[in-house]
Amino acid sequence: MTKLPYYLVNVFAETHFGGNPLAVFTNAAMLNDTQMQAIAKQFNLSETVFIQPSNDDHVVANLRIFTPNYEMPFAGHPTLGASFVLSQLNNLPDQFIINTQAKAVHIHRDDVQIFLTISGFEVTPCQVSQAYLTDICQINSNKINYLGYFANSGTTQFLLQLDSLDDLLHAKIDLIKLQELFAKHCPDTSAEPSIYLWYQDEYCEEIIHSRMLFEQDGIFIEDTGTGSACANLGAYLIHQGLTPTRKTIHQGDHLGRANRLYLNIDTAQNIQVGGRVVMVGTGELWLDG
Template identity: 40%
Template sequence: MKSYSYSLINVFAPSHFGGNPLAVFYEADGLDDNQMQLIARQFNLSEVVFVQSSSHLQAVKKLKIFTPDYEMPFAGHPTIGAAFVLHSQLNLPDEYILETNAGLVEIQHQNNNISFALKNGIKAANAPLSCTECAGILGLEIADIASEPCYVNTGVEQLLVKLSSRQAVENCKINANLFVGNAFIKGSLYVWHRTENNVKARLFFTSQGAVVEDPGTGSAAANLGGWHIAKELTPLNVSISQGDEINRPNRLSLTVDEQNTIFVGGNTILVGKGEFYLP
């Protein structure tokens, strides 16, 4: 029987029991995709990240990111959580590169605050959903929808919907009958409202036929940066609050510089370690 070590990390965590939980398998070269998928299903976290040798000379390691249902090309909190573990395990410098299936990602450390930088390009397009349809899906009034829904992809595609107030974000009550199986949502929907340098956000996605809320979503924060780039509303420097409605407060930083590089970061906390046994 083989054993694989893992660490449990809370990412974007303002406190020990806040943030988005993650399991990091930091020596996963012996695992194949099917085994990684089964392990992710066993943990039943939003994602589990497996660290393997990189095929790129620039990157120190490659990340394989799995939800309980499928592999993702990129995700924010697994990237930051893996970086937290690797920085100490490999005695890495404070700046280096990791490989993901969506491309290379630059990592920067400032103590326990870690950020990733994306320069892989942005895809943005209006979604074929009306404001009326979005309001119905979100359980809101039409006046709560502040702009046309938009697909954004800076590493993984998501549907973004800007709302008219912080209260509207808090009031979202997903109509599962309209959400699950809706081909235009494409699996996940990110709602947000910005007041000066503060953003209130929530993300909903489907898992095993149910609607689930993610406590903290780095990829969606990056896509929010991409949305602002597409709207020519950069540079940008905001703090994002997410997860409070499900008692898992997350705090993310989002910056877009004058070169339109997107930086997403947050605080990370180690909450446990263990061994996983595989026959």
């Protein structure tokens, strides 16, 4: 029987039990795809991350990131959570590089927060009617003032700005219509249907409220804190010429798991996403065979 150590962390956490939970497997070199997928389904978190060795002296490790149903090429909270655990265990320098399936990611940490920095993205406006977008969200508003956008800074998602916080909190996604939207309009044919809804706070320009919903087993699951979507929001802001900028993203509050994501974009169009990570436990998984 193989015993695999793992760590439980909360990413984007302002409190001990806030943030987005993550399981980090630190010694996953011997695991195959089927085993990693089965372990992710066992933990049933939004993502589980597996750390594997890198053959590149400039890269600390390679990451494999799995939801309960499929592998993701990139995701923010697993990348930050894994980087935090590696730093804690190995006394790494304040800056290092870690590989995801999508791209290399630069990591920087200080005494309080840990950040990832990426560059390169694609943003595609979605040319459908505002009424169709309203139907997807099943909100009471009779209008949406903004186009939707497909954004990919590592993982493709559909981004839609809403007019009010009330619309954001009461949106209920029509799965069939969103699947149809991805099938007909998404430039990334391999992308899983997901939607990132966001609202610019009317009282504070630096605060954005958001929700992230994605398909799992034929229903929509809501994520409490989504680093990849925060990075895609950064790509959208660059696309709109609204940079350099700094934003604080509020996500998960209405689910009882407050997440705070810090988005910084510099003049070179580098996208930086970060927050606090809290270690909440460790253990062993027993693998048969």
